[in-house]
Amino acid sequence: SSVRAVVILGTGDFSRALSTRLVANGYRVTMGSRRPERRNISARSPHLSGVRVLGQEDAVAESEVVFLGIPSTSVMETLLPIKASLRGKVLVDVSNPEVMTKGATVAELLRENFPECDVVKGFNTLSAYSLESGQSLGSMVVHLASDSSQATEKVAAVARDIGLQCVVRGGLNTTRALEDLPREAWGGWGVPLLVSFAVWLLWTIYGTWRYHIHKTHAAERWPVNTNNKIAGCAAITLLALCYLPGSIAAIVQLKNGSKHQAFPRCLDRWLKMRKQLGLMALASASLHCVLSLAHISPAYFKKWYDVRTISIPANQTSDMTFPIDSRMNWIGEVTVYLGSIALLLLCSQGVASLPSVTERLNWRRWWLLQSVVGHIGLLFAVTHVAAKVLPFIFSRPFSTSVQGMSFLSNLLPSFTLLLRICLLLPCLGIPLRKIRNGWERGVDDEEQGVVLDGVAKEEDEDGAVCRMEEI
Numbered sequence: 001s002s003v004r005a006v007v008i009l010g011t012g013d014f015s016r017a018l019s020t021r022l023v024a025n026g027y028r029v030t031m032g033s034r035r036p037e038r039r040n041i042s043a044r045s046p047h048l049s050g051v052r053v054l055g056q057e058d059a060v061a062e063s064e065v066v067f068l069g070i071p072s073t074s075v076m077e078t079l080l081p082i083k084a085s086l087r088g089k090v091l092v093d094v095s096n097p098e099v100m101t102k103g104a105t106v107a108e109l110l111r112e113n114f115p116e117c118d119v120v121k122g123f124n125t126l127s128a129y130s131l132e133s134g135q136s137l138g139s140m141v142v143h144l145a146s147d148s149s150q151a152t153e154k155v156a157a158v159a160r161d162i163g164l165q166c167v168v169r170g171g172l173n174t175t176r177a178l179e180d181l182p183r184e185a186w187g188g189w190g191v192p193l194l195v196s197f198a199v200w201l202l203w204t205i206y207g208t209w210r211y212h213i214h215k216t217h218a219a220e221r222w223p224v225n226t227n228n229k230i231a232g233c234a235a236i237t238l239l240a241l242c243y244l245p246g247s248i249a250a251i252v253q254l255k256n257g258s259k260h261q262a263f264p265r266c267l268d269r270w271l272k273m274r275k276q277l278g279l280m281a282l283a284s285a286s287l288h289c290v291l292s293l294a295h296i297s298p299a300y301f302k303k304w305y306d307v308r309t310i311s312i313p314a315n316q317t318s319d320m321t322f323p324i325d326s327r328m329n330w331i332g333e334v335t336v337y338l339g340s341i342a343l344l345l346l347c348s349q350g351v352a353s354l355p356s357v358t359e360r361l362n363w364r365r366w367w368l369l370q371s372v373v374g375h376i377g378l379l380f381a382v383t384h385v386a387a388k389v390l391p392f393i394f395s396r397p398f399s400t401s402v403q404g405m406s407f408l409s410n411l412l413p414s415f416t417l418l419l420r421i422c423l424l425l426p427c428l429g430i431p432l433r434k435i436r437n438g439w440e441r442g443v444d445d446e447e448q449g450v451v452l453d454g455v456a457k458e459e460d461e462d463g464a465v466c467r468m469e470e471i
């Protein structure tokens with residue numbers, strides 16, 4: 001890069017973090033402060049030993065690139081008095097407004113008031129903490145917006161030098177969106193969290209009613225014993241909600257006879273929530289696993305153990321020792337096994353959903369993990385719950401089974417699984433494949449050039465893009 005010297009106005013958290021990285025990469029950094037004599041920056045950290053602190057006006061003379069590490073509300077009052085010395089500089093606005101403001105952004109105000117400067121907006125999506133601590137991470141991304149491509153390139157070169165990746169986002173009129181980026185605190189999690197909360201609430205109410213009002217379990221069994229059932233039910237419900245929309249999307253495509261029509265809005269939003277729902281299912285399943293481990297014993301899980309009983313003769317006079325071992329019976333063993341595998345597969349989904357892992361999966365592996373492994377996980381989860389219910393379904397009144405949480409919680413997941421199995425049957429699977437290869441009902445087959453048996457397209461499948469709704 002041509003710029004090996006940088007000026008940063010302000011001596012706060014952001015300025016020091018950026019300086020640390022710049023100095024580490026061989027840059028000469030000059031900070032501009034309102035009170036340079038009182039800011040002994042090099043004494044604050046050994047990493048900042050080469051940094052000089054000058055008055056704001058003196059500092060800006062040291063480089064053509066000036067980062068504005070000062071509060072957004074004081075940018076104008078700081079820069080207007082030194083306007084003359086800023087001529088020809090690249091001003092980098094890193095600010096995030098403290099409060100949402102309407103009208104022009106700081107960057108837009110700068111463009112208006114400093115026509116002889118180039119304004120670049122960016123870096124605001126980073127945190128000072130990650131900037132300072134993430135020396136070894138090369139993958140942090142900065143977003144840049146500017147009306148000048150030369151100015152953008154100068155700032156981008158500095159960013160790349162200190163190990164950041166740049167995304168160039170367009171002109172300064174896009175800065176509002178850039179300022180909104182860090183504000184999207186929920187980042188797609190809002191609705192999935194609400195849905196998960198609703199699922200949990202529903203099962204909490206039902207579980208509490210069932211065991212503590214209907215069945216009169218002692219209240220002290222609520223935190224572990226009852227919550228364990230609630231967590232299990234929530235987990236499998238959320239898992240079903242994660243895989244159901246994919247099948248519904250397939251049915252919509254079959255009905256439309258085309259993949260080129262938009263899905264209904266709510267289905268589209270549901271499809272986009274699958275990752276979050278899957279992760280909430282994983283969280284619930286992990287809790288279910290921990291709680292189960294905490295109290296797995298014949299005292300709580302009678303039906304899973306061969307309970308040994310001992311009889312002591314009434315006229316016993318001397319001491320006797322009775323070895324008692326209660327082993328799990330096959331129902332217990334099978335149920336725990338199926339549940340453990342389900343959790344394991346769910347964990348592999350969770351790992352695959354980490355952005356750093358997802359980015360490295362080609363579409364086919366991603367599809368294998370999310371769809372194939374995912375549905376196998378669902379199958380294990382469903383059989384895990386079924387193993388708790390089925391062995392006893394004939395030995396007690398059907399109405400008792402139906403009221404059980406295991407039975408109820410398994411209805412939606414079983415339906416989801418069944419739907420997926422139906423879609424694999426040739427009568428539905430082959431048309432679906434054709435549709436996903438681009439075939440449309442009502443268009444001349446020869447004109448479409450799509451091979452009708454639905455499998456002949458296999459050879460160019462590796463080049464195809466991943467189809468969201470297939471998962």
Ligand SMILES: NC(=O)C1=CN([C@@H]2O[C@H](COP(=O)(O)OP(=O)(O)OC[C@H]3O[C@@H](n4cnc5c(N)ncnc54)[C@H](OP(=O)(O)O)[C@@H]3O)[C@@H](O)[C@H]2O)C=CC1
Nearest residue numbers: 010011012013014033034069070071072074095096127128
């Ligand atoms: N902290 C972070 O994680 C991030 C911050 N930002 C942005 O960077 C900018 C600076 O943030 P940050 O470093 O956290 O803030 P700080 O409050 O830690 O530092 C701001 C610095 O600006 C200087 N300053 C100049 N004029 C004023 C004024 N009127 N009132 C107060 N300070 C003034 C001060 O330095 P002196 O006293 O030496 O003049 C002060 O140290 C903000 O616009 C923020 O939105 C962007 C991304 C991340």
Ligand SMILES: [Fe+3]
Nearest residue numbers: 232288339384
């Ligand atoms: Fe379970």
